[in-house]
Amino acid sequence: MGELVIFENEMNKLQLGNLSKTSMNIFMALCFKMKKQGNKNIVMKFSEVKELSGYRHNGDEKKNFITDLDRMTDQLLAVNSKIIERKPNGKRKIFKFDLFPTFIIDEEAQTLEVGVNPDFQWLLNEFEHYTSLDLEEIVAFKSKYSKNLYRLLRQWRSVGKLVVGEGGQEPLIEDFRKKVGVKDSYSTKEMLRSCIDVAVKEINASECSIKNLKYEKKYANRRGKPLSQIIFTWQKEASRPKKLEDITSDSIYYTVKNALKEAPEFTEENIISIAKAAKKNGVNAVQIKQRISYVLKQENVLNPTGYIIALMKGFNDAVEIRNTANSFNDFEHNEYDFDELEEALLNESIERQQKSEEPAKKLSEIVKNAIVFEENKTGVDLFFIEEDISEEDREKRMAAKVKTIIEMMKNNQG
Numbered sequence: 001m002g003e004l005v006i007f008e009n010e011m012n013k014l015q016l017g018n019l020s021k022t023s024m025n026i027f028m029a030l031c032f033k034m035k036k037q038g039n040k041n042i043v044m045k046f047s048e049v050k051e052l053s054g055y056r057h058n059g060d061e062k063k064n065f066i067t068d069l070d071r072m073t074d075q076l077l078a079v080n081s082k083i084i085e086r087k088p089n090g091k092r093k094i095f096k097f098d099l100f101p102t103f104i105i106d107e108e109a110q111t112l113e114v115g116v117n118p119d120f121q122w123l124l125n126e127f128e129h130y131t132s133l134d135l136e137e138i139v140a141f142k143s144k145y146s147k148n149l150y151r152l153l154r155q156w157r158s159v160g161k162l163v164v165g166e167g168g169q170e171p172l173i174e175d176f177r178k179k180v181g182v183k184d185s186y187s188t189k190e191m192l193r194s195c196i197d198v199a200v201k202e203i204n205a206s207e208c209s210i211k212n213l214k215y216e217k218k219y220a221n222r223r224g225k226p227l228s229q230i231i232f233t234w235q236k237e238a239s240r241p242k243k244l245e246d247i248t249s250d251s252i253y254y255t256v257k258n259a260l261k262e263a264p265e266f267t268e269e270n271i272i273s274i275a276k277a278a279k280k281n282g283v284n285a286v287q288i289k290q291r292i293s294y295v296l297k298q299e300n301v302l303n304p305t306g307y308i309i310a311l312m313k314g315f316n317d318a319v320e321i322r323n324t325a326n327s328f329n330d331f332e333h334n335e336y337d338f339d340e341l342e343e344a345l346l347n348e349s350i351e352r353q354q355k356s357e358e359p360a361k362k363l364s365e366i367v368k369n370a371i372v373f374e375e376n377k378t379g380v381d382l383f384f385i386e387e388d389i390s391e392e393d394r395e396k397r398m399a400a401k402v403k404t405i406i407e408m409m410k411n412n413q414g
Contacts, residue, residue, distance in 0.1 A: 003052065003135040003285055004251035005032045008123045012131060012155050014081050014099070017181030021144040023072035025053040030100065032135050032251065034116055034124045041102065041115040048286060049112055054139040066107055073103040081120075099123065131155040134254070137208040145199040148180045153203075153210050153232060160236025165218070165229035173227060188227050192217070196230070211235040247275045255285045259292040270305040277312040288312075 005028055019027060029052035033042050046065060049055070057064045077098055085093040102115030116124065133154045141147045156162050156169065164170040170179075180199070182191045196215065203213050213234040220228040247253050253275040260266045260274075278288050291311040295304050 003032050004132055004254050005135050005138075006035055006127060006130050006132045006251070007031055008127055009129045009131055009155055010083055011123050012152055012179075013083055014079060015175070015178040016079060016151075017144075017148060017178050018079065019075050019144070019181070020071070021142065021147060022053075022055070022068050023075050024144055024147050025055070025139045026069070026072050027076060028133075028135055028138055029053040030114055031124060034114065035251070036125055037116075038125060039116060039118045039121050041113055043111050043113045046110045046112065051286070052135065052139075054136075066105065069105050069112060073100075073105070076100055076103075095120075134209065135251075137206070140206060140208075141202055143198050143202055144181050145195045146202040149196070149199040150203055150208065150210060152176075152179060153213070153234065157209065157237045160234050162232040163229060164232070165227070166220075168229060168231075173230070176230075192230075209237070247272055247279065250275065250279060251285070252279045252283075252288065255288050256292070259289050263296060266305065273305060274308050274312065277309040281312050283312050 011031075016024065016027070026049060029049060032052060033044060049069075050065065055061075055065060055068070057068075077100075079099075081097050081099055083095045085095070087093065097117055097120050099117055099120055100114055101117050102113070104111075104113035106113070131151070131154050133151060138147050138150055141150065152170070153162055162169055164176045165173050170176045177186075177191060180195060182195050186194065200213050200215060203210050211234060213232065215230055215232045217227060218229040218231065219225040253271065256275045256278065257271050260271060274292075277283075283291070292308055295301065295307050295311065298304075298307075301307055
């Protein structure tokens with residue numbers, strides 16, 4: 001699994017079939033980047049857009065990328081973004097909008113700036129009933145029909161069935177055609193042969209999360225016997241009683257997991273701890289990969305999980321990492337009883353000051369590891385207290401330093 005794209009199910013009502021396969025890849029990359037970003041504009045380097053969307057071009061890639069970005073933005077601005085709200089009395093309320101009304105392509109700065117419609121930002125921010133899909137999976141498909149069908153199937157991943165047509169989840173075959181990207185000129189027979197068959201075959205040949213996909217056709221018992229239903233079935237996913245805010249439903253979790261897939265020594269618990277640290281500190285997917293790659297290349301790291309978590313918290317870029325050997329990498333990220341630890345730390349720190357000839361021997365292993373970790377990370381002696389002060393002031397300063405360390409450890413625990 002790679003980066004996880006998540007959006008409210010209402011997004012699947014948008015008719016994205018007119019997007020080319022390249023435009024669809026970039027659109028999904030934008031959805032990934034805009035997720036949980038509220039109303040604010042995002043600015044992406046061209047290199048990041050290319051990486052997330054799997055962009056490749058045989059010719060002049062730099063020149064063609066600008067052209068493709070321009071085409072994609074034109075196509076998105078022309079998308080029929082419409083949501084119909086049906087009231088109890090049968091009356092309809094129709095919303096028409098541009099999801100991404102602002103695009104700024106800066107060729108000199110090599111950036112793409114995107115703004116989301118504030119009235120509809122909830123599609124990417126507030127998830128009650130949501131669709132989640134793997135960005136790498138949808139990008140890997142070569143046919144735009146496969147991309148669009150996969151997107152629609154993922155909404156019903158735990159059901160294992162999507163009925164298109166009369167009485168189905170997609171009640172209108174005509175709307176389904178537009179969502180998948182079937183040309184208006186295609187007959188029903190051409191749609192099934194050239195679009196649906198192609199998509200089903202490619203999805204089954206891939207290693208994506210939709211397994212054993214099949215479909216059957218049903219025709220109405222009336223004049224002309226028109227197609228009334230297309231019934232898709234596949235191996236449904238086991239339902240997971242996890243809330244969306246659970247880190248294992250977040251794209252950061254899958255980024256970390258994917259970056260560590262060649263390192264079996266990292267347990268599921270390690271991956272979750274790293275993902276939580278990255279999410280809390282706003283580390284993006286590219287930076288996560290940099291930090292993990294850096295640590296995996298180091299030798300004799302006693303606690304690589306602790307090392308990676310430290311990098312998620314303290315550095316803006318992997319190249320700024322200080323070479324502190326591995327003096328703080330044996331810090332174990334345990335769950336602490338902070339009240340008990342504060343008492344032990346205070347008592348033992350006083351003993352440490354009174355018996356300076358054996359400063360660390362009297363400290364418990366947990367306390368000692370915590371001190372070593374914080375001292376090496378900050379570069380200061382957390383227990384250093386000037387000699388030329390009264391005993392009363394010394395004890396007060398010790399107590400203050402203990403509280404400071406406890407707060408540091410509480411912050412690191414998260």
